[in-house]
Amino acid sequence: MCIMQDSIIKAIQSLDKEKIKKILLYKNELQNELFKTARKVRLSGVFTNKAELRSVVELSNICNQKCLYCSMGHNKNNLYTLSDDKIISIIENLVLSGRRTFLLQSGENKNQKFIDTIANCCKKAVEICSDIKIILCMGNLEKEQYIQLKEAGASRYILKFETSNAELHKYCRPLDTLENRLNCINNLIDIGYKVGSGNIIGLPGQTLDDMVDDLVLINKLKLDMVSATKFIPNKFSKFSNCKMGDIDITLNFLAILRILKPNCLIPATSSLSIEDKCGQLNGLNAGCNTLTIHDGTPEKFKKSYQIYSENRFSPEEKYCTDIALKAGLIPMQSLL
Numbered sequence: 271m272c273i274m275q276d277s278i279i280k281a282i283q284s285l286d287k288e289k290i291k292k293i294l295l296y297k298n299e300l301q302n303e304l305f306k307t308a309r310k311v312r313l314s315g316v317f318t319n320k321a322e323l324r325s326v327v328e329l330s331n332i333c334n335q336k337c338l339y340c341s342m343g344h345n346k347n348n349l350y351t352l353s354d355d356k357i358i359s360i361i362e363n364l365v366l367s368g369r370r371t372f373l374l375q376s377g378e379n380k381n382q383k384f385i386d387t388i389a390n391c392c393k394k395a396v397e398i399c400s401d402i403k404i405i406l407c408m409g410n411l412e413k414e415q416y417i418q419l420k421e422a423g424a425s426r427y428i429l430k431f432e433t434s435n436a437e438l439h440k441y442c443r444p445l446d447t448l449e450n451r452l453n454c455i456n457n458l459i460d461i462g463y464k465v466g467s468g469n470i471i472g473l474p475g476q477t478l479d480d481m482v483d484d485l486v487l488i489n490k491l492k493l494d495m496v497s498a499t500k501f502i503p504n505k506f507s508k509f510s511n512c513k514m515g516d517i518d519i520t521l522n523f524l525a526i527l528r529i530l531k532p533n534c535l536i537p538a539t540s541s542l543s544i545e546d547k548c549g550q551l552n553g554l555n556a557g558c559n560t561l562t563i564h565d566g567t568p569e570k571f572k573k574s575y576q577i578y579s580e581n582r583f584s585p586e587e588k589y590c591t592d593i594a595l596k597a598g599l600i601p602m603q604s605l606l
């Protein structure tokens with residue numbers, strides 16, 4: 271490592287607030303140096319030059335939260351929930367095509383009948399193929415429900431805290447609190463899930479100080495997967511007129527995450543590609559090592575799952591494999 275790279279690593283590992291705020295604003299040569307450092311750190315971590323490819327199945331767009339940056343909780347039209355038969359047949363087909371990691375995602379819905387359905391699907395999926403990995407992303411649930419889903423076969427859970435600023439959190443997610451969100455994350459960790467969490471970069475009102483605080487929180491939590499998504503002003507959400515998150519700050523944050531967490535999975539999410547076709551490749555070059563293939567949700571429901579916008583970018587397998595290889599990473603079916 272050269273002196274510049276050493277000083278970047280030192281600033282990030284010691285969570286030096288003022289230095290990290292400067293690093294978040296790096297561009298051009300300095301940014302290249304940051305990304306180069308992140309890639310070296312990735313290579314030194316447990317996953318070295320491997321990237322996980324997973325399929326997402328969007329189970330249901332019914333959501334009882336009303337996040338201001340998302341339209342799903344406000345949407346009362348085109349509601350859908352996939353039947354258990356449908357979910358199982360999707361997983362079965364993808365297993366036959368070689369997939370082993372599945373991200374089962376839905377709006378937040380504690381309805382016990384829904385949880386029972388998903389638990390049943392997890393159980394059947396593991397019976398179909400014992401070495402599949404099920405990641406759930408279903409929001410805040412009761413501790414007993416998390417336990418039920420884990421016992422049914424899910425091994426990982428993604429629950430982003432979105433922002434560590436309690437006030438901003440309350441503003442953006444009016445039906446929840448940061449405290450409650452963190453309780454849920456800690457419950458998941460206690461139960462024994464491999465947990466993923468992270469933030470959104472560019473939320474209206476968010477500052478660079480908030481982002482550094484997010485890093486401090488990420489560093490405190492016992493996480494196996496960490497993430498940062500770029501804020502996208504979903505045109506059907508309350509934040510439709512707000513400015514999009516800054517791509518350079520998002521990529522710099524991802525590189526910082528990699529340096530802070532060498533052994534975590536970090537996704538290059540499709541939010542990176544909303545404005546720039548090379549966004550996800552740039553994410554991989556900034557230290558990410560996970561890609562989500564959008565081949566699990568039936569075509570007719572994709573437009574109804576509107577976290578970002580109706581014009582989502584839905585990467586397919588070939589695209590994900592190609593950009594992983596282009597970034598010098600070996601695509602793998604499962605890393606955790």
Ligand code: SF4
Pocket residue numbers: 333334335336337340341342343344376377378409577
């Ligand atoms: S971001 Fe998630 S929890 Fe919030 S409204 Fe959208 S689907 Fe619901």
